[in-house]
Amino acid sequence: DAKTTQPTSMDCAEGRAANLPCNHSTISGNEYVYWYRQIHSQGPQYIIHGLKNNETNEMASLIITEDRKSSTLILPHATLRDTAVYYCIDNTDKLIFGTGTRLQVFP
Amino acid sequence: GAVVSQHPSRVICKSGTSVKIECRSLDFQATTMFWYRQFPKQSLMLMATSNEGSKATYEQGVEKDKFLINHASLTLSTLTVTSAHPEDSSFYICSAKSGTAAHEQYFGPGTRLTVT
Numbered sequence: 001d002a003k004t005t006q007p008t009s010m011d012c013a014e015g016r017a018a019n020l021p022c023n024h025s026t027i028s029g030n031e032y033v034y035w036y037r038q039i040h041s042q043g044p045q046y047i048i049h050g051l052k053n054n055e056t057n058e059m060a061s062l063i064i065t066e067d068r069k070s071s072t073l074i075l076p077h078a079t080l081r082d083t084a085v086y087y088c089i090d091n092t093d094k095l096i097f098g099t100g101t102r103l104q105v106f107p
Numbered sequence: 108g109a110v111v112s113q114h115p116s117r118v119i120c121k122s123g124t125s126v127k128i129e130c131r132s133l134d135f136q137a138t139t140m141f142w143y144r145q146f147p148k149q150s151l152m153l154m155a156t157s158n159e160g161s162k163a164t165y166e167q168g169v170e171k172d173k174f175l176i177n178h179a180s181l182t183l184s185t186l187t188v189t190s191a192h193p194e195d196s197s198f199y200i201c202s203a204k205s206g207t208a209a210h211e212q213y214f215g216p217g218t219r220l221t222v223t
């Protein structure tokens with residue numbers, strides 16, 4: 001079973017930052033935090049991952065709390081194409097998906 | 108970036124027949140491939156882990172005799188749904204791992220199976 005908890009849904013205005021939280025209170029020391037997203041009827045797409053430090057790439061930023069029990073995925077300037085289900089995962093060898101957050105970006 | 112394909116993208120079959128879904132890693136060798144199933148409005152459920160040249164490891168509750176997995180080469184894994192029933196209608200997604208880290212796992216576009 002998935003070990004992370006996320007809000008069921010969120011809305012964000014186009015052009016604004018979308019901040020998606022995730023709780024992973026049972027994460028162990030060697031487990032990374034991964035974020036994937038799934039646009040309707042497509043396979044999941046990798047976004048970003050991190051262990052302890054904050055990370056940034058061309059898609060998003062990942063902020064991990066010092067105790068590593070939660071993290072936030074930040075899409076700095078959300079577009080309509082970012083509407084998707086976002087999954088936060090903290091497993092090591094297998095990706096076990098939880099229910100994710102359905103992000104709706106509106107004009 | 109790494110590309111994983113699935114074939115077919117959509118398939119309709121009659122109840123009682125078997126259907127095979129292929130998963131290919133196009134530009135890398137995948138020692139490990141995974142098969143997921145996703146029902147409407149639900150999350151992805153891991154069905155099995157497939158290592159090249161060995162038997163697949165099935166998750167609890169997944170019938171290995173019904174969902175036959177073959178990983179004959181480093182670029183191809185197949186999932187055969189045997190004696191399909193309408194309740195097997197689902198979105199089947201494979202993924203392939205290019206390395207040892209979980210983020211080196213790339214997903215296919217999925218196959219929509221409808222059993223009539």
